[in-house]
Amino acid sequence: MNEKNIYDLVIIGSGPAGLAAAIYATRAQLNALVLEKEVMSGGQVLNTYEVDNYPGLPGINGFDLGMKFREHADALGAQFAEDEVLSISTLGESDSKTQEGEQEEKELQAAELLEPSSVGYRIVGENDSYDTKSIIIASGASHRKLGVAGEERLTGHGVSYCATCDGAFFKGKTTAVVGGGDVALEDAIFLARGCEKVYLIHRRDALRGAAILQKRVMETPNIEVLWDSVVDEIQGEEHVEQLQVRNVKTGTKQALTVQGIFVAVGIQPNSEALKGFVDMDAQGYVIADESGKTSRRGVFAAGDVRTKMLRQIVTAASDGANSVTSVERYLTEL
Numbered sequence: 001m002n003e004k005n006i007y008d009l010v011i012i013g014s015g016p017a018g019l020a021a022a023i024y025a026t027r028a029q030l031n032a033l034v035l036e037k038e039v040m041s042g043g044q045v046l047n048t049y050e051v052d053n054y055p056g057l058p059g060i061n062g063f064d065l066g067m068k069f070r071e072h073a074d075a076l077g078a079q080f081a082e083d084e085v086l087s088i089s090t091l092g093e094s095d096s097k098t099q100e101g102e103q104e105e106k107e108l109q110a111a112e113l114l115e116p117s118s119v120g121y122r123i124v125g126e127n128d129s130y131d132t133k134s135i136i137i138a139s140g141a142s143h144r145k146l147g148v149a150g151e152e153r154l155t156g157h158g159v160s161y162c163a164t165c166d167g168a169f170f171k172g173k174t175t176a177v178v179g180g181g182d183v184a185l186e187d188a189i190f191l192a193r194g195c196e197k198v199y200l201i202h203r204r205d206a207l208r209g210a211a212i213l214q215k216r217v218m219e220t221p222n223i224e225v226l227w228d229s230v231v232d233e234i235q236g237e238e239h240v241e242q243l244q245v246r247n248v249k250t251g252t253k254q255a256l257t258v259q260g261i262f263v264a265v266g267i268q269p270n271s272e273a274l275k276g277f278v279d280m281d282a283q284g285y286v287i288a289d290e291s292g293k294t295s296r297r298g299v300f301a302a303g304d305v306r307t308k309m310l311r312q313i314v315t316a317a318s319d320g321a322n323s324v325t326s327v328e329r330y331l332t333e334l
Contacts, residue, residue, distance in 0.1 A: 006131045007033050009327050010123055012085055013138035013270075015043020016313045017303025019069040020320030021136050022078040028328055033130060034073070035123070037084035041073075042066025043140050044304075045313055052168055054313050062156070065313070083125035085139075085273045091120035091131055121298070134298040134330055136323045137278070137286055139270040141304035141311070146178065146263055150234030158240025158260045161267075163187035165312070170260045172196055176243060178231055179264035185209040185217050187264050192220045199256060200225045203248060234261060269305045281307055292323030300326050 011021045014036035025032035040046065045062045052059055057068075073080075123130045143161035145151055151159055160166040163177070163186075171194040177187045180202035186209075188200045200217065205227050207214050217223055226245060232253075233244040243256040269284045279287045279295035285307045292300035302319035304311045 014041035017316040018138035020317040024324035184264035185213040
């Protein structure tokens, strides 16, 4: 094993956070590798029809923005590998029971590539394994979906999972929000400021969101709550045109004419492979501050996977930059 086998940094994920980290890491002349499990870089932004709140690029297509991020990283010479992370362990830990693993660790120490007191990590993927001095977790999060007909086909064409991202495109139109928690209520209130009408569709007979939000929803004249109801199908040719809604108690069905539907039934971080490796909150988000520092020395988190107030493209990119700065400081301490 030689020096080229140990990266200064491995970035897990190639959404806006991961790509921003790749750009900053390459500019810092770090030997960095980006692991991406999808065929194409960009993350969730690729499914966004239009992005109107990224500074300097108003109205850009989400796919084009994702490609610009990747092109920037490629132009600087960033390294990429397509692989899905299965597990992460302290370097030598996963092999400590085998003679081969013990020999590899001894060779590393003998070559002074990794001092015995230093921390290094082995990332095991479906295709290969990767040894690194530091890690940036930028694996993102995924919106929970309704799983109904028309949802996938019309995503980005009237089906959205972010009201603050896409709400402005529905000014003066009729929309629907699905959910009953804080996010759903906040989305309905937000949309009601610009939409002609907003349906709030909730499968139960009581909302789960904060009392103050419930009060505001009930007091907003252009919000109509549909209780005990679920969406069975999202219909439309090129854009959302209609929802098929069913009352779960009575079985009554109705068709709602809408131009947009905002799904707010939860979001889940892509952190399954990190359980037991770094501290996470009850929802599975990696606990990290603005610097990206996690509970594990040399491991940082950026973007939607970390605990934070606002999950947007611009904050993900910022996280990527902050995390690389933290990595640089960490590496100088080794």
